[in-house]
Amino acid sequence: MNNTFGKNIGISIFGESHGAGIGVVMGGLPSGIKIDFDKIQSEMERRAPGRDKLSTARKEGDIPIIESGIFEGYTTGTPLCALIKNSDTHSKDYSKLKTHMRPGHADYTGYIRYSGYNDYRGGGHFSGRITAPLVFAGAVAKQILETRGIIIGAHISQIASIKDNKFDSQNLSAELFRKLLIKQLPVIEDSKISDMTEAIIKAKEEGDSVGGKIECAIIGIPAGIGNPFFDSVESIIAHLAFSVPAIKGITFGVGSDFASMSGSEANDEFIISGDKVTTKTNNNGGILGGITNGSPIIFETIIKATPSISKEQNTVDIENKKEVKLQITGRHDPCIVQRAVVVIEAIAALAILELNLSVTS
Numbered sequence: 001m002n003n004t005f006g007k008n009i010g011i012s013i014f015g016e017s018h019g020a021g022i023g024v025v026m027g028g029l030p031s032g033i034k035i036d037f038d039k040i041q042s043e044m045e046r047r048a049p050g051r052d053k054l055s056t057a058r059k060e061g062d063i064p065i066i067e068s069g070i071f072e073g074y075t076t077g078t079p080l081c082a083l084i085k086n087s088d089t090h091s092k093d094y095s096k097l098k099t100h101m102r103p104g105h106a107d108y109t110g111y112i113r114y115s116g117y118n119d120y121r122g123g124g125h126f127s128g129r130i131t132a133p134l135v136f137a138g139a140v141a142k143q144i145l146e147t148r149g150i151i152i153g154a155h156i157s158q159i160a161s162i163k164d165n166k167f168d169s170q171n172l173s174a175e176l177f178r179k180l181l182i183k184q185l186p187v188i189e190d191s192k193i194s195d196m197t198e199a200i201i202k203a204k205e206e207g208d209s210v211g212g213k214i215e216c217a218i219i220g221i222p223a224g225i226g227n228p229f230f231d232s233v234e235s236i237i238a239h240l241a242f243s244v245p246a247i248k249g250i251t252f253g254v255g256s257d258f259a260s261m262s263g264s265e266a267n268d269e270f271i272i273s274g275d276k277v278t279t280k281t282n283n284n285g286g287i288l289g290g291i292t293n294g295s296p297i298i299f300e301t302i303i304k305a306t307p308s309i310s311k312e313q314n315t316v317d318i319e320n321k322k323e324v325k326l327q328i329t330g331r332h333d334p335c336i337v338q339r340a341v342v343v344i345e346a347i348a349a350l351a352i353l354e355l356n357l358s359v360t361s
Contacts, residue, residue: 005240008357010079011137011350015086017122017129023083024133026069026140028357031077033144035070043139046181046342047132054200054338061087064136075140082136086129097121099319100326104307111318128245128336131343138346141353149220150352153177154345155186157300159196159212159337160203165189169253169282169298172219186341204334207310211246212337214344215300218352221286223277223294225355232290233297236355240347241301246336249302253285268295297352301344308332 004012008028015022041063048062062084069080097120101108106126110118118124142152151174157164164187180186185193203210226233234252241250258266261283268279279295286297308328315326333339 005243005350006354008354009141009350013130013133013137015084015130015133016119016124017086017127018124019086019119021083021085022130022133023064023067023081024137026080026137029069029075029077029080029140030144030357031075033075033147034073035075035140035143039143040064040136040139043135043142043342043346044132047135047339049333049339054197054333054335061085062132080140082133084132084136096326099317100324101315101318102307102326102328103313103315104304108316108318122330123245126245131244131340131346134244134350135342135346138343138349141349142345144353145349145356148356150218150356151177151220152216152218152345152348152352153180154214154216154341154348155180155188156196156337156341157213157215159185159335160199160210162192162195162199164192167215167217167296167298169217169285169296170279172217172296174219177217185338200335200338203305209306209309209332209334210337211303211305212335213300213302214337214341215298216344216348218286218297218348221292221294221297221352221356223292225352226287226291228290231355233287233292233351233355234290234299237297237299237348237351240351241299241344244301244340244343244347246303246306246340247301248304250299252287252297252299254283255300258283268293297348299348303337303340306333306336 003014004010006028010027012025044062044064064082064084067081067083069076069078097107101111105123107120110124110126122129145152153176155164157166183193185196187193187196199210238250241247266283268281268283271278271280276294279293282295282298285299286292286295310328312325312327315324316322317324
């Protein structure tokens with residue numbers, strides 16, 4: 001398995017959910033960037049488990065240990081390696097899963113792909129736990145991008161059937177992103193918080209789970225970043241988005257609404273604002289021909305319901321080749337959407353840094 005992304009920044013993640021630790025190596029970073037470790041830890045805590053009744057009871061400190069690449073608070077330009085130790089593992093909860101394949105998980109595909117040698121405890125390397133190193137890498141990328149005036153924010157746009165308001169795609173600010181960070185659930189319309197919370201708790205009480213959507217915005221990015229076809233802005237963001245477990249879809253701009261819009265409705269007409277060329281609308285999410293047009297980049301990801309549920313399900317015993325019943329035990333999230341917001345911001349930051357470095361380097 002070659003687990004590396006990027007041509008300009010090389011990102012390699014490693015580890016298993018119940019192994020000694022997980023981590024990331026980042027190459028190609030510019031030297032001399034001052035790193036704020038308090039900001040990094042804040043990002044890690046947004047994703048970390050065991051913080052409230054809406055997430056798994058597993059508790060992890062998720063404190064990155066810097067092995068290389070930062071000296072006296074600044075990036076050195078050499079590969080940055082961060083290790084995050086696992087401390088709260090209950091591996092015995094997974095002993096049965098060596099042979100009993102969990103529906104909706106990568107147990108079966110991993111078993112086949114790696115001839116039964118895959119670490120199945122907590123999902124092993126397929127686990128959402130491995131998004132913690134992505135958040136670290138994204139937090140570093142965010143700080144580099146901020147020196148260039150590029151800011152990233154996201155909110156929960158849907159949980160179960162409950163929908164939040166969408167971003168005003170032409171009027172976004174760092175202040176709005178900061179306000180989202182202090183909310184119990186990062187939504188635009190506060191009245192949705194209680195309904196979403198109730199939906200998550202109800203699913204938990206029923207031994208089930210719910211999914212949702214996350215809308216992400218990137219502001220301050222200039223026109224002219226990206227390439228057509230294989231290295232388009234959409235291609236790079238989507239590549240990283242689908243590297244996050246449970247992501248099952250991504251749309252840009254008005255997304256699926258394009259299917260019912262005419263060309264005159266979908267097109268973003270150009271105007272002059274001050275001394276800048278801009279658009280009256282932002283239906284295309286700030287991207288045309290795979291290249292940024294100077295408007296905010298807007299995309300939305302679809303996240304499936306957590307596959308680990310305590311309801312009894314049908315599956316197979318792969319060793320004895322027979323159909324069996326399975327009831328999953330252990331500690332699991334009834335919804336991962338609220339913890340995934342920072343992960344989506346992280347992959348957005350990594351994608352834009354990859355693209356931005358190709359222009360500036």
